[in-house]
Amino acid sequence: MKSIEVLIADDHPLLRQGLVKLLDLEEEVVVVGQARNGEETLQKAEELQPDVVLLDINMPGMNGIEVAKILREKHPAIQILVLTIHDDESYVNEMIRIGASGYLLKDAEPSQVVQAIKKVFSGETVFPSHLMERVMEHYYQLEIEYGRMKTAAALNELLTVRETEVLRCIVEGMSNKEIANCLHISEKTVKNHVTNLLRKLDVEDRTQAAVYAVSKGLLPTD
Incomplete structure (x- = not known):
């Protein structure tokens, strides 16, 4: 079975390292790269062609919304899974409009993050029920x-x-x-x-x- 290749895009090193350690425990998932800002995310996405980009919204320079728009336009096969602190339906609405496959809050359980990656890879969408309401x-x-x-x-x-x-x-x-x-x-x-x-x-x-x-x-x- 093909591993799910994931690119982690977040400007906080501790969060990136924690996600790498979490995903390293999963046989089906492999982290192929990390990015610290929007520009680097686009560069790594172009270079690595991951299956899923785990994308933060607040990043220096180009934010996650701008990155998602470009990713969807240039790399429609890449699934975008947002991982953010923003418990705000306006961000969810914007990401749905862009074409993101999922939206998770950073206080989600580790197992929820793993399951969300697997779901968006398989073509499903993942959005918090309270925000979707x-x-x-x-x-x-x-x-x-x-x-x-x-x-x-x-x-x-x-x-x-x-x-x-x-x-x-x-x-x-x-x-x-x-x-x-x-x-x-x-x-x-x-x-x-x-x-x-x-x-x-x-x-x-x-x-x-x-x-x-x-x-x-x-x-x-x-």
Whole structure:
């Protein structure tokens, strides 16, 4: 069986040495090189073509995120496993976007590090569940916002400019008379616009129209 060749990239010598000792205990894993910074990581990756790069984020010069982007572009076959102190979903999200195969915190158990290396080598992904929950919540909120934008865009296509102006006035709590004075149109015309608005928004009264407009983001803020 082919050994899993690993390049360790971290600017802390003690951590690198500890990882080397840990991985030396594994028959399936061999450490083929070490790198102290981003530039050296790219150089060693080019030279050694490891199966897995165990990559820190905080490194002098070029950081781990920049390194991961270049590795993914130039060496797509190399699996990137991040090992970091950053317990932050924004970093996880960025590494997922780049195409990293895994993300571990430096307080992970030694056995977790070994298993993660084996998993990413075999094509699996490894991400902490608590961070993935935050990432998924972020994407969920984006989907909600995107849905609101689509809804607003679709409904705004149904409303005329004048109807949109009347709707804004309704949201501001104006009466028909106040709307007429504000927009310089007759009260009868305002009533017609309100009737059309209620029908297009499929609501029963002005209050529902106002609530619907705000909740769906129909009225762009100035």
